[in-house]
Amino acid sequence: QKYIEDQGYKIIRFWNNDVLSNIDGVLEKLSLSIPSPKPSPQGEGLTSRICVGRIASAHGVKGLVKLLPFCEDPALLEQALDFKITLKNPMGKYMLAEIEGVKDRNAAEALRNTELFVTRDQLPEIDDDDTFYFEDLIGMTCVDENGMEIGHVKAVENFGAGDLLEVQLKSGQEVLLPFTDEYVPEIGETVTIRNYERLML
Secondary structure (H helix, E strand, C coil), rough: HHHHHHHCCCCCCCCCCCHHCCCCHHHHHHHHHHCCCCCCCCCHHHHEEEEEEEEEEEEECEEEEEEEEEEEEHHHHCCCCCCCCCEEEECCEEEEEEEEECCCHHHCCCCCCCCCEEEEHHHCCCCCCCCCCCCCCCEEEEEECCEEEEEEEEEECCCCEEEEEEEEEECCCEEEECCCCCCEEECCCCCEECHHHHHHC
């Protein structure tokens, strides 16, 4: 569904006998009109692609967009794999940018929430032991303050209000924790979390 909608199609669910009676023909026509997803380049798996930001929204009527960086150096956004991006100027926590081929607001709106990726070898080397890339946290074991294993990191998200650690607990429940000292006091060989019970449904 997401891939179909990314191609500019709107999925509408409704009861229509004409469509249902010719569902095979409808699906075949739709499949022929949508390009197949591009395979990853040889030797380049999902773990080699690092998300460095997201297209947050359109800006104005000439196709400009606001980008939300997930990296310290916003210039890294100009190296995004799937787009040719030119940064304009900062707007608070966002960066105003131009994307090649995006000429109007409708085209810019169609890219809302699109994540921007670079390959891992495009990232600068980290010399500080206390510094890490969020991607490196995914899959790490989470422990409580007593060192007891309670789950693992499933993802690191940012919906505009700050970084969130998505943790899958051993019980099967998932919880989103603000990436602050109150909830994530220590990161080493494991990720220490606390106060997560407050955010469980």
